[in-house]
Amino acid sequence: MSDTKHEADLLDRYLKRRDFDSYEDFINNYYSNFSPNIPANFNFAYDVVDELARLKGHETAMIWCDELGAEASFTYADMKRLSDKAANTLAAAGIGKGDPVMLILKRRHEYWPVLLALHKLGAIGIPATHLLTPKDIVYRCDAADVTGIICVDDERVMEHVDEAEAKLKEKAGGKAFLRYKAFVRSVHTPPDKQFTAPGWEDFNARLQAAPESFSRPPDINRNEDIMLLYFTSGTTGMPKMVRHDYAYPLGHILTAQYWQCVQDGGLHLTVAETGWAKAAWGKIYGQWICGSAIFVYDFDRFVAADMLKVISKYRVTTFCAPPTIYRFFIKEDLSKYDFSALKHCAVAGEPLNPEIYEQFKAQTGLSLREAYGQTELTVTMATYPWLEPKPGSMGKPSPGYDIDLIRDDGSPCEMGEEGQIVVYTDKRKPAGMFGGYYRDDALTASVWHDDIYYTGDMAWRDEDGYYWFVGRSDDVIKSSGYRIGPFEVESALHEHPAVLECAVTGVPDPDRGTLVKATVVLAKGWVPSEELKTELQNHVKKTTAPYKYPRIVEFVPELPKTISGKIRRVQIREGDGA
Numbered sequence: 001m002s003d004t005k006h007e008a009d010l011l012d013r014y015l016k017r018r019d020f021d022s023y024e025d026f027i028n029n030y031y032s033n034f035s036p037n038i039p040a041n042f043n044f045a046y047d048v049v050d051e052l053a054r055l056k057g058h059e060t061a062m063i064w065c066d067e068l069g070a071e072a073s074f075t076y077a078d079m080k081r082l083s084d085k086a087a088n089t090l091a092a093a094g095i096g097k098g099d100p101v102m103l104i105l106k107r108r109h110e111y112w113p114v115l116l117a118l119h120k121l122g123a124i125g126i127p128a129t130h131l132l133t134p135k136d137i138v139y140r141c142d143a144a145d146v147t148g149i150i151c152v153d154d155e156r157v158m159e160h161v162d163e164a165e166a167k168l169k170e171k172a173g174g175k176a177f178l179r180y181k182a183f184v185r186s187v188h189t190p191p192d193k194q195f196t197a198p199g200w201e202d203f204n205a206r207l208q209a210a211p212e213s214f215s216r217p218p219d220i221n222r223n224e225d226i227m228l229l230y231f232t233s234g235t236t237g238m239p240k241m242v243r244h245d246y247a248y249p250l251g252h253i254l255t256a257q258y259w260q261c262v263q264d265g266g267l268h269l270t271v272a273e274t275g276w277a278k279a280a281w282g283k284i285y286g287q288w289i290c291g292s293a294i295f296v297y298d299f300d301r302f303v304a305a306d307m308l309k310v311i312s313k314y315r316v317t318t319f320c321a322p323p324t325i326y327r328f329f330i331k332e333d334l335s336k337y338d339f340s341a342l343k344h345c346a347v348a349g350e351p352l353n354p355e356i357y358e359q360f361k362a363q364t365g366l367s368l369r370e371a372y373g374q375t376e377l378t379v380t381m382a383t384y385p386w387l388e389p390k391p392g393s394m395g396k397p398s399p400g401y402d403i404d405l406i407r408d409d410g411s412p413c414e415m416g417e418e419g420q421i422v423v424y425t426d427k428r429k430p431a432g433m434f435g436g437y438y439r440d441d442a443l444t445a446s447v448w449h450d451d452i453y454y455t456g457d458m459a460w461r462d463e464d465g466y467y468w469f470v471g472r473s474d475d476v477i478k479s480s481g482y483r484i485g486p487f488e489v490e491s492a493l494h495e496h497p498a499v500l501e502c503a504v505t506g507v508p509d510p511d512r513g514t515l516v517k518a519t520v521v522l523a524k525g526w527v528p529s530e531e532l533k534t535e536l537q538n539h540v541k542k543t544t545a546p547y548k549y550p551r552i553v554e555f556v557p558e559l560p561k562t563i564s565g566k567i568r569r570v571q572i573r574e575g576d577g578a
Contacts, residue, residue, distance in 0.1 A: 009264070010048060010055075011257070011290050014038065014250060018257070023386040023396065026258070030399035031428070042223055044249040045083060045119035046216050048289055053080035061288065063267065063314055064109040066298035067306060070187045072109060079113060082207070084214035086117030089206045093148070093180045097122035097220065100144045100229065101180075102137075103274065104128050104151035104161075107298035110184045110203070111274045112284065114150060119227060119246075122220040126229045129275030130157050137164035141177060143241060144229055144438065148180030150203060158183060158197055165199075182206070223247040229438055230277045230375050241438035242277075242375045249285035251378040251432015254398055256286025259371050259382040261344035264291035266317035271297075271307075271325055277375040278349070282320050292318070304328035308337045315341035322349035326356050326368065327494075334363040346371065348379075351469045351487045353494050354391035370394055372421075372469065374455060377401075378432035380423070381467050392491070393466040394459070400430040405461060418460045418470050418485070426451035458485060472569075477506035477514050484516060484548050486569070492543035493518060493550075496536060498526040503559050503567045507552055507576045518550035519572055521558060528555035 011018060017033040020026040039047065052061070057077030065071035074082070095101060101123055105111040118125045126144060130152060137160060140146060151157050161181065168177040182203040189195060195202070221227070227246045231239035256262045260270075260282065270282025287294050297310050308329065311319065319342060326347060342364075348371045357368050371382035372394035381403065383395035397403040404412055405419035413419035423430070425448075433453075436444035447454045458470040470485030477484040486504035493502045501521040506514035518536070522528065533553040540549040560571040 027399050045116040050080050052076040060293045062294045064296040081212050082113035083116035085207050085210040086113045087120040087214040088210040099147045100124040101148040102126040102128050102146050104130050106152050124226050127275050134160045134163035138167050150182045153183045153185050221246050243435045243438045248432050252286030255281050255379040256290045259379050260320050260346045262287050262290050262292035263317045266292045267295045268292045268318045269295040269316045271321040304332050312337040317341050318344045320346040323352045330359040353491045357391035376434040390466050393468050421455040421457045421459050423453040489548050492540045496539050505569050505572045516550045517552040519554050
């Protein structure tokens with residue numbers, strides 16, 4: 001490696017050693033080789049992006065395209081210039097250190113320089129989805145004292161923000177709540193089209209006029225300062241505010257380099273809207289530190305064939321998506337697409353049905369490598385490169401994560417026994433782990449006390465040390481003395497061609513304690529019937545342990561979901577009186 005190449009390789013600044021001979025070598029030595037020379041005031045925007053602009057500014061940082069055919073490419077020098085201009089724009093609007101700013105930007109390419117600008121100002125970024133209702137926005141603004149919102153130029157989204165602002169003013173006795181509101185123009189908006197809205201700034205116009213240089217203020221942040229707030233999706237209650245600090249990006253070296261296996265000089269695509277924590281996992285931090293450009297496909301409606309075309313056209317080298325995406329992929333004729341550049345595929349978000357794994361590998365030759373984590377954590381377990389994938393398994397623990405499974409009484413589980421996943425933090429708090437729930441010490445203490453973080457997720461461990469997801473602790477069904485995880489039953493149902501989506505829950509029963517119920521959305525061409533119910537029940541009996549079959553099957557047009565698309569089993573249970 002030449003001196004120039006070595007200097008341009010930022011990963012070597014944070015890892016003294018990056019290559020490992022085995023999973024055991026990786027587990028034992030990754031953290032001992034993690035550089036202790038991380039600045040006390042590490043700031044990703046300055047220390048990574050601006051450094052990349054200095055060292056290899058002409059190289060591609062991001063390629064963006066949308067479903068309508070627009071495309072754009074940005075170098076690292078572009079990212080520095082645009083984030084400096086954005087920092088000047090926001091500073092002129094009164095946004096500064098510690099100010100929480102909500103970003104509702106879908107997959108628009110402006111998200112990246114705007115988020116970097118917030119980092120440069122020492123402000124707090126709150127990524128959010130465009131699906132928020134006025135009530136959702138009020139809750140978030142109230143809970144986090146949001147001072148500004150930057151959103152897409154979608155009239156419905158902007159109306160929701162305006163409605164929320166009116167309600168906030170009413171609650172505050174007429175006092176203005178938001179100091180700053182701006183919209184980002186679509187690339188498809190004609191230059192001569194006037195788009196104005198009372199009380200809103202045209203962010204693109206302000207950005208264009210802003211100075212191109214922004215100097216790093218002294219002591220703009222400490223590592224422990226809040227950089228990001230993520231509102232969880234609230235499957236069981238109101239969303240929690242997950243607090244991540246300025247050192248958080250360094251935790252995603254593990255995510256990008258060793259699970260997603262991004263390539264130095266490659267092009268990585270993670271399928272996620274910027275409002276979700278998965279975007280932080282796969283669309284910015286670890287990828288740029290590890291030298292990979294980011295590919296962003298901006299779409300409103302997912303069409304498998306369209307996504308496959310862009311993966312092929314732009315020669316994506318590494319790819320990460322939830323199982324649902326792969327479920328649609330395998331229904332396509334994959335032989336029509338050029339995957340010669342694609343080297344690694346990862347999957348997370350929910351457990352993977354083994355059938356999807358086998359079909360995708362048969363058609364592409366690529367193994368899907370699963371992982372587990374939460375908004376509160378980074379990649380906690382994964383099928384790392386040294387491990388042979390076991391379809392449906394989350395893999396093995398990540399370096400720095402002291403993982404165990406425990407029973408209800410806190411004692412450790414035996415091999416094959418289901419228990420709650422916990423993280424012991426007495427020896428080390430893993431890099432990238434959250435700092436608690438913002439403004440809610442009681443909630444933090446309820447899940448993280450005595451140096452143990454309780455994930456609320458259930459799993460079991462096999463004889464090879466691989467972990468297998470069962471479900472949320474609240475979702476596990478106890479019936480006739482058996483503990484039944486919803487995923488295994490759902491996985492069996494998904495193998496039947498009639499099932500498009502399903503959710504498995506428990507219904508109170510005086511004899512068995514709880515009955516297994518399947519709430520099913522049928523695929524196109526299938527109609528509900530008693531015969532189909534029996535067919536699905538028998539299918540589950542043959543596919544998994546007979547006692548797990550759903551004694552109740554209900555057909556519905558759609559399942560209740562959170563705004564992030566997660567099934568709200570709690571709502572189904574409440575409807576059944578559970």
